[in-house]
Amino acid sequence: MLIARVVADIPRPGVRGLGEVLFARAAAVLMAVALLLGTAADASGGRLAPVQWRMVWSASTDGEAGGSNSDWEVPLHGASEQVLALATGDRGVRVHDARTGRLVRVQHLSSAPVAGVWVTSGTVVVLTGKRDDGEQRLQAFDAATGATLWRRPVQFLDPERVPGAGRYSGPRVVVTERGIVIAERRYEPLTLLSLDPRSGAAVARTTHERHCDLTAAGARSLLLLLDHCAGNRMRLSALDPSTLRAEWRRTMPSPARTFPDAHQLGDPFPVGLTVSGDGYAAAGDAFYAPDGRRLPTPRAAPRAAGSVRTPREAPPATGSVRGSRWSEPLFLSGEPGVLDRSVQSAPAFLTSLDPDTGRLHALPLDVPPGPATLAGTAPGKAFVLLGTRRAAAYTLTYGVPTGRELFDGVPLDAWPDACGLLSATDLRPIADGYTPSPATPARFGQRLPRPARCDWIPPTDDAPVVSLAVEWVSSSSATTRRIYAAETTAIKQGLAYDAATEDPYLLDYLLPTATGSRGAPEAVVGAGPVIVRLVSTSRSALRLLAPLVRDELLARYRLARPTPASLPQLRWSFPVDGHLEGAPTVSGDAVYAAGGGRVYAMDASSGLLRWSRAVSAYVSGPPQSAGDLVYAGETGIALHALDIRTGRPRWRYSSRDLGLHFLATRGRVILCAGSEIIALHAATGRRLWRFRTADSCAGSRPQQAGGTVYIADYAGIVHALDLATGRSRWSVRTGTDERTGPWVTPAGKVVYVAGADRRIRALDAVTGAQRWSTRLGAALTFAPLPAGAAVYVRSADYEMYALDARTGRKRWTALTGAVESALVLAAGQDRLYAVTAAGIISVFDTATGAEGWSTPLGGAVIVGPVVHRGVVYVSTAGGVVHALDGATGARRWRMDTGDAPEHDSITGNALTYANGLLYTGGGGNVYALRP
Template sequence: MLIARAAAALLTAVLLLVTPSADAPGSGPVPVQWRATWSAPADAEADAEYRDYKIPLYGASAQALAMAAGESTVRIHDARTGALIRTFTTSGATVDGVWVAAGTVVVLTTSQKGAGQLLRAYDVPTGAALWQHAVTFAGERDESGADSYNGPRIMVTERGVVLAERRSEPLTLLSLDLRSGSTLASTVYERHCDLVAGAGSRSVLLLDHCAGNRVRLASVDPATLRLAWTRTLPSPPHSFTFPDPEEADDWPRLDLTVSGDGYVEVTVGDYAAFHAPDGRRLSTLEESLTSAGPVRGGRWIEPMYVGGLPAERGDGVEVIVSELARWPLPMFLTSLDPVTGRLRALPLDAPSGQASLVGTAEDLAFVQSGGHVTAYALTYGAATGRELFGGVARDAWPDACGLLSAADLRSQADGYVPRPAMGSLLGWPLPKPVQCDWIPPADDAPVISVSVDWVAHSDAAARRMFAAETTRIKQGYAYDPVTEDPYLLDYFWTVPSGTGTAPEAVIGVGPVIVRLASVSRPALRLLAPVLRDKLLARHGLPRPTPVPLPQVHWSFPTDGGLRDAPMVTDGIVYVSGGDRVYALDAASGRPRWARTIGELLQVVDGQVYVSDTGRLHVLDARTGVAKWQWDQYVLHEIEDLTVAEGLAVFCTGGRAVALDAASGRRLWRTGERGCGHLAIDGGAVYVHEGDSTVSALDAATGHRRWSARSDAAVTAAGKVVYVGTGSRVRALDAAFGAERWSAPIGHGLDSAPELIGTALYARDSAGTLHALDARTGKERWTFPAGGTDSATRVTVSGNLLYLAGPGGVHALDTASGAQRWSTPLGSDVVSGPIAHAGIVYAGTDDAVHALDGVTGTPRWRVNTGEPAIGPVVGGLIYAHDDGNVYPLSPASPPGAGE
């Protein structure tokens, strides 16, 4: 069960990090903590694996950390203290790579004038330029497919700079002196091989798979390019013939991860193992995860990974840093025991999230996360058995099943039963379960899952981790601004399989961080405050004083992402989330009825139209009781439903189908000529057939009256129909399709023109808004709004027209097109603008904004997930994001909700 924490199954490996007996001291000093020593802003991309030629933008040594900081700037910090040693610029060139070794900074630059790439070296203490070398890179595989190199093109070590170039076929390795840039050695690598490489501080490792199915691991001296040693590795299970580009996807995956001190993890197909700097195999990946026994010695190698804990997935496939595992919460630095070959990890006071290990040196590690790079220093001490837990005793972790009770769950159903899970943390038995699924007595009630994500060594550390985690959530997921408080955040988590989202709430109180999950968002909204208040009482903390958002009248959470704007009529708000349709009281937000039936399409004339995989359901708007159903084309989705003039017309399977709206009786259908962008007006149904044809059909019979070219949806207005064809807007006679006028607009239309009063507004694909006289087609004015998002609209109030442009909203004079004001909103408008009662509303990717309609001055904003806005009913503007619907009041005081 997804909500029942699939992560529990993912983390069932027995990774024994220290003596797994009890929280009792061990013998001899061992690594016990990674302590943050300094932090600095760092916006450069961290993971070199996903950059061209695997070139990093960070370089680290025991003396200095260098980083790209802006297009042409490099900053150098003291590795121990973080003090800024110097900043220098590469004028006229873009910084594409940064390395540090033995007091030397090496920078790869690309000329902004097209003069190619240069490798430049600078002295760390003085900043003096030492040398430069022109470099040329080629693609990963030559045209014949004879050989492949998929490693870094530049490897900087203390003994030399090694370049992997294709000066001629095949691959050439070139060594340069670190301090002078002079050529030390050059060698041509063997053909007919797949090759990857990696570098430590004093060595270069090569892994190749060559003709004859031979696999070899080799260490190369960076100064001489001579082999220091080679090791033959197990071959893949069947032979491969080289070269054969057509079978490239079937070749075994080759990969290397090299620590700063020369230890290496090797992957060849299904084979994965760790080797020492002298080539000795220390352990397979499976052995590194499951080996038993106490810690021997007090040293680990420099960290190789950062992220979730090393784990063995439930399908038996070992992974080093599990991207799927979301428990426990902190990120871990993972190293290797050089004696036993076992992986070991220690937590950091930060959530795993998006983090990259950008450098290591001796007992230092540099981690980039959340726009900063942080330096961590390793400390040693006596083994207590608490190292994996950040110094916290295991019995300090609360019982997850004790955080809620059956009485707490009565709001959902009577008879909930707890099912404990995760009784251990990676081989360490925990005295109390840290995950618990509350199982309902029947299938119509939701499962409620509780997970103790972490218990920090102090309240302050937990607050930092909670703040970082909630910041990460807000940046990447839809969250609930209505229920957010200093201890709680309700949000939608994206399921790793890409199949949807799962509602969760993260709660941080005292040293404890807990996650609550359920498929039911209404249940989550009720129970998350209950769990929060129990933790507050346990730790002697007061309940937070509610700070209501003054704009929000009420909010309602649905059990799935809202796909369309709410529909409001006769005092009822209709929304759908997932496959459930809700009818809410417009005054209070309380549900009047709910049906698990499909996706809400329309509410017209007291009837609710719902689509369910090709079936059209029609419900009574007041009661939700079914009135009729149509399901003749169950294999095709129902799209573009339009209800007007007693008809319900929609597209399905490339056909237009017309039903009697009162009875559901089919009146007519078209052939499979394509169908989209339906409109009903004046006894005609306009349907976009194929790629560039619009047809006018008789609403009673479906007979074609006429057809014309149209690249965009039509706008029907009585006796005239407006269409877009190529780079022109055309007005057609609604009765016969004859052209009344045609006007050029410069670029094609992405959406239907909008008729407002006597003006026709058309936004072309270049983002220019054209105002045309609807009667003659004569151009009144144009405005270069920019942007091409057809999801945004124009709206007119009085003598002002409002439209969205990149990053904000513009107000134009309707007569002249002159701009009256322009207000930036910090990001692009994704819905609106909508004007009502002197206020202009617009939704960006993180907020709903209210602007003064006359001046553009911001009145207020409500921070949300990515919102859509509309309609305005009863003086309220209805907004929704991925999970909530809420009406907002225009009367809130300026500045409220900031």
């Protein structure tokens, strides 16, 4: 039911106990019944009622805007009938005209970050400062002119519980038209301070009972306090914000959890409190009017006012116009049945309350709930943030209800048959013999005449199930386009997606799972007025079927098929069934990759799948091949060896201490397990030798040159071991800091070692004798790069050094910016290419260190530079691959691989040149690009 989602979205931290779960479920059922009764009553009454929220404007917010500050439970946005104010990412506040959306001004307030924003009585109130600063500043400026009205330092109540006293879990600042109420830190028990909105002067102060937990919420004219006291007593109070005197108090039923239990489990409050702008409150499963009346519910008759005090100035009982009895919206939330989804295409719903009957009334918006936030309300108006990039204003329209308002006015028989959007013939390339299993779930208590969901069941267990759901049908194609565009924008900002198949109607992406170790493949299609979602464990199946569903809908609604995207640099792409675990590796005529718990082998030229094998959900790092085997590791679990031709398992070596890195070479597999270096027979997995180190070597990558293996441990010791026997040839201790092992780079007869002791050493590869040692200005945090007669190295203070490879003498130095890239230097044709700052790559003359061109890339560099035939390749955050001219820095091309923005080089963005192609990964795809 819709309201189950509504209740789930009410901020209710710490729902953990069985009693509280039952409490929440009972509230959900009760509110659902209220919603349906409210809709039915309007439909039968034939009177004018709200029938639609119509968008009157939308405006860009220029990126980071709005949201909330979890430190103090305060909003970063506020709205009134005159203005909408939003915090920005550059320590300012954007002010928009609430009637037109026009940007009035950007107000820059101080060097401290904006921590809260409100609007009231023609005033914009702003909180600045960080939680750990000890003191914050509250200030106000005139909404019309931008003139500063007042500034005031504030200190907030410490959220940690004081022994013997209750906890306060509400907002540290509540802004109303009558007063700004602050929960102060300096007093115990809790002290509430009221400030005048226009002058900032303190006008009232009151203390709260010590043995009560407390939460709060504000309307335009009221401050509501909900306390849960010793003895499991619960009470709702309304205060005048200007005097902090109680207008009324109402004793509430005790919650399922007792007061001591709440503290023992760390729960801040057992019942949620939500208040509309005009003062109607939802507290648990009960609703209250601004004058304190408990509103009737479908299972409870109206009750007498009881202990309610008559307010001095009760707000009117309507929140809109034309005789409607509905309050301003209480909630903005998504459709039920999809509570476990982080991204949804079903629209967001605004839910209001009938102040006479307690019935709930919900109407859909033309946005998905995932990126939508209710920024504020006014009579008959609602302001919504669409992610962080746009804001929109809606006005409430009225008409004679038809009973289809929850469905955007769409007749139920307009919903297509989910099983009719695919056929057994469509699924035959996956497996022959799929059978449909239709389902007709109820929507808002009404059963659709056709199946809204269809699970296609395969004939055998080794073929994937395909699920197709019709998630929404809008009143127009334009409305669906707005919902679809908002959702896909949110997906691309936070999730990995298939950039190779994206078009204006279709997006294939990976939804995170609970463990985070795999991605759940899904595809969303928005064509005509319909939004459809496909789910399967196989991304190859989605890649085949989603375009067929798209084309079926386009044909039904007589829309043109999209023109395929032009990606001239793309040779082929292959989707794995989850996030790539490490970069794809190339060996001969094959490419190997791991993702979604499987290892894949693909033809390097065509991308055709040779085989795939399920290994484990926790495969970590890229697979390696050597001889007739492919190896894949599970950190802390096991190493798997698969047949290179068939993928059949050959052997498995288990170890709880297995590190991330291993090396397959010359009939041996070298790996680290805790403080042991182990060599396995490549063909059988039999242990050949082991060498114990002084400390763990789990973070070091084994490297081999000739018949020697080099590896470092966390004690800062570099070990050179005989590959055949494991006998130590030499060990050299270097400096170490915070369990950081040294970087080791073998280069012919020399091994270069860069350590946290600020030294780079050149060691004889045979004896370990030190040829030279040079101390630099800071710890060395990247591997040395030997090239020609020089060795290049970067330090933690962003200095780049060119050292003489024979003597260690400094040739030149260059100061660069902070970088996060795993590989920050590359040399070629008398040039040194370096990431010199976040998102900037520069070139230096290798002889003099003189800087040449410098090119900004628009995102933090994750991998690169990689140089081939005069072209520099770099991958930036989100998996965007850039090709730059090595001589001029001019961009030749760029391609978005669809990787999630937070992913780093371990997730598959490495760049490998082989077979005349450039191989990389991103968005769960393996890509082969034409260089």
